[in-house]
Amino acid sequence: GDSVTQMEGPVTLSEEAFLTINCTYTATGYPSLFWYVQYPGEGLQLLLKATKADDKGSNKGFEATYRKETTSFHLEKGSVQVSDSAVYFCALSDQGTDKLIFGTGTRLQVFP
Amino acid sequence: DTEVTQTPKHLVMGMTNKKSLKCEQHMGHRAMYWYKQKAKKPPELMFVYSYEKLSINESVPSRFSPECPNSSLLNLHLHALQPEDSALYLCASSPERGATDTQYFGPGTRLTVL
Numbered sequence: 001g002d003s004v005t006q007m008e009g010p011v012t013l014s015e016e017a018f019l020t021i022n023c024t025y026t027a028t029g030y031p032s033l034f035w036y037v038q039y040p041g042e043g044l045q046l047l048l049k050a051t052k053a054d055d056k057g058s059n060k061g062f063e064a065t066y067r068k069e070t071t072s073f074h075l076e077k078g079s080v081q082v083s084d085s086a087v088y089f090c091a092l093s094d095q096g097t098d099k100l101i102f103g104t105g106t107r108l109q110v111f112p
Numbered sequence: 113d114t115e116v117t118q119t120p121k122h123l124v125m126g127m128t129n130k131k132s133l134k135c136e137q138h139m140g141h142r143a144m145y146w147y148k149q150k151a152k153k154p155p156e157l158m159f160v161y162s163y164e165k166l167s168i169n170e171s172v173p174s175r176f177s178p179e180c181p182n183s184s185l186l187n188l189h190l191h192a193l194q195p196e197d198s199a200l201y202l203c204a205s206s207p208e209r210g211a212t213d214t215q216y217f218g219p220g221t222r223l224t225v226l
Contacts, residue, residue: 049214
C-alpha cells in the first residue's frame, strides 16, 4: 500500500540556519502531497500542498517540490526562526481510498 | 471562516462514564473526519463522513460511536473507554472526500481516561 517515509528527528538548528526535512513516498497513481505542522499542544495546520508532478507548494518561507522521478517532497526553508519549532508531518492522499497517509513526523528544534 | 472548532479542549473521564466530543465547521465542507493521535505518533484515521453518511470506519471499537447530525457538526460519543484510549482526538473537514482536497484540522480534544 501507499506509504510515506520521513527523516528521523529531532532536527536541531540555530536560528537563521537552512532547513531541509526529507520526505519520500511510495504510491500507485498520482497522489497529492502535503506538509502539515503541529505546534506543541495543538492540532495540525496545513503548511503547503502540491497536487501534481513538478508543482511547488510554498507558505511562510517554506517550500516543497513534488518530484515524481525521485518520489520525494522535501521541505525546505532558507532561514528558520525559533517560532518554527514544531513537529512536521509529510502526508499523501491515497487516490484509491482518499485517505491521508502520514509519515511518522519530524521534530524541529530551533535555538536562538 | 476557515476554522474547525472542537470542544471540550480537555476531558478527563472514568471508565464507566459516557461523554461526547464535538466538532464544528462552517466552511460548507461535506466531508468530516475523526482521528486519534497518541504522543509522538502521527494521527490515525478512525471515521470518515461524507454528506453526513458514514463512509469509512477503520475497525474502531464500538465504545467509540460517531454521529453526524448535520453538515456542520460531527460528534464522537464515548462509553466504557479504557486507559489506553487516552490520546488527542482530532477532527478534520474537507470540501469533498477526494484525493486532492485538503483536510483542515481542529485543535483537538485531549482525552484522559482514568
